[in-house]
Amino acid sequence: MGDFSYHVGKREYRVHNAPDGPCHSLPKMGTRFVNHTGTTVKVFWSRHCKGHYLFMEPHSGSQGAPLWGWSFRFLP
16 A cells, blocks of 8 residues: 655645556645655656656655656556
8 A cells, every 4th residue: 555745835645545556646746755655656747647757666755756746656
């Protein structure tokens, strides 16, 4: 089960999802991404999980996170 947090403006959001789950496309640009659990998260620089991306490894905290992103997906 994925456990992932990010900020939009000053507000923090936390998402829990099974691996290979849906694409989470953010309404506004997200920042301060943190991966809390044993699931890899693929963070995209464009909406709808398309375009350039970075992987955040399991339990990486904020290591490997982009400075900003528009969408993400939990991987197995």
